[in-house]
Amino acid sequence: AQTVTQSQPEMSVQEAETVTLSCTYDTSESDYYLFWYKQPPSRQMILVIRQEAYKQQNATENRFSVNFQKAAKSFSLKISDSQLGDAAMYFCAYNKKNRDDKIIFGKGTRLHILP
Amino acid sequence: NAGVTQTPKFRVLKTGQSMTLLCAQDMNHEYMYWYRQDPGMGLRLIHYSVGEGTTAKGEVPDGYNVSRLKKQNFLLGLESAAPSQTSVYFCASSYPAPWDTQYFGPGTRLTVL
Numbered sequence: 649a650q651t652v653t654q655s656q657p658e659m660s661v662q663e664a665e666t667v668t669l670s671c672t673y674d675t676s677e678s679d680y681y682l683f684w685y686k687q688p689p690s691r692q693m694i695l696v697i698r699q700e701a702y703k704q705q706n707a708t709e710n711r712f713s714v715n716f717q718k719a720a721k722s723f724s725l726k727i728s729d730s731q732l733g734d735a736a737m738y739f740c741a742y743n744k745k746n747r748d749d750k751i752i753f754g755k756g757t758r759l760h761i762l763p
Numbered sequence: 764n765a766g767v768t769q770t771p772k773f774r775v776l777k778t779g780q781s782m783t784l785l786c787a788q789d790m791n792h793e794y795m796y797w798y799r800q801d802p803g804m805g806l807r808l809i810h811y812s813v814g815e816g817t818t819a820k821g822e823v824p825d826g827y828n829v830s831r832l833k834k835q836n837f838l839l840g841l842e843s844a845a846p847s848q849t850s851v852y853f854c855a856s857s858y859p860a861p862w863d864t865q866y867f868g869p870g871t872r873l874t875v876l
Contacts, residue, residue: 681862693853693867739805743862747813750796750821751865755805 650675652742654754661730662762668715669725669757671740678702680744682716682723687756688736696738699723727759735761765789767868769854775874776844784839784871786854794857795837796821796865797829799850806853812837813861844875 651674661667673682684696699707699716706714711728727734737758743751770785786795793814798806808821810829818829826848828840837856841848854868 683864685865685867690869691851692869693855695864695866698864745860745862747861749862750808750811751862753805755803 650677650742650744650749650752652740652752652754654738654740654757656757657755658758658760660760660762661727663730663732665730666726666728667730667759669727669738669740669759671723671725671754673721673723673740673742673752675721675742675744677744680742682714683741683743683751684712684714684723684725685739685741685753686734686736687739688733693739697725730761732761732763735759767854767856767866769852769868769871771871772869773872775876776841777876778845780844781840781842782844782873783841784852784854784873786837786839786868787835788837788854788856788866789835790856790858790866791834792856792858792866793834794861795831796855796857797827797837797839798853798855799823800853800870801850809839809852841873844873846875849873849875 680701682699686696687693697709715724737756739756740754767788796811797809812831815834852871855865857865
């Protein structure tokens with residue numbers, strides 16, 4: 649069965665610094681999607697970034713980028729120039745490209761931004 | 764576009780009471796989901812729907828029922844609430860495929876006494 653592991657329950661970073669959140673997953677599939685979702689204190693979860701497994705190039709969205717290592721089954725999120733608004737719970741998620749399979753979430757990493 | 768909305772935002776129930784949570788989306792998405800979020804557990808899928816008139820069980824379906832009579836609405840029912848159902852409930856929809864990006868509602872905090 650597929651699993652998603654976030655080994656860092658909490659992290660802190662100084663404002664304007666860079667932080668990397670770790671995520672590993674277990675799958676025997678070759679075609680799938682990986683996601684990072686952000687859940688701020690307001691609770692509503694939003695997509696930060698996503699990666700399609702067949703694309704070798706790492707996805708980037710402004711200050712957010714991923715380091716996708718397919719062979720190692722690793723999908724880390726790098727946040728550059730951290731801002732106070734980045735404080736949130738971050739969830740890594742995996743979804744196989746199959747109608748019958750459902751998204752699997754990690755347990756989350758709570759990120760604190762220190763002013 | 765309101766996106767995904769949930770009603771109500773908060774609710775307190777007594778053990779044994781029933782209630783229905785409403786999820787509505789105005790994005791014409793086929794796929795809709797109900798999750799519960801508990802501390803340290805991440806999100807767990809309760810039920811989902813792949814289209815109007817269809818529903819299916821997720822990871823933790825016991826004690827819940829769902830209906831999707833209209834494409835834009837996905838209802839989650841608790842027939843006889845139990846304290847173990849105290850949680851935050853999230854609805855989500857996805858497009859264009861079930862494995863694609865999910866769009867979440869703001870959540871409903873439910874407390875069962």
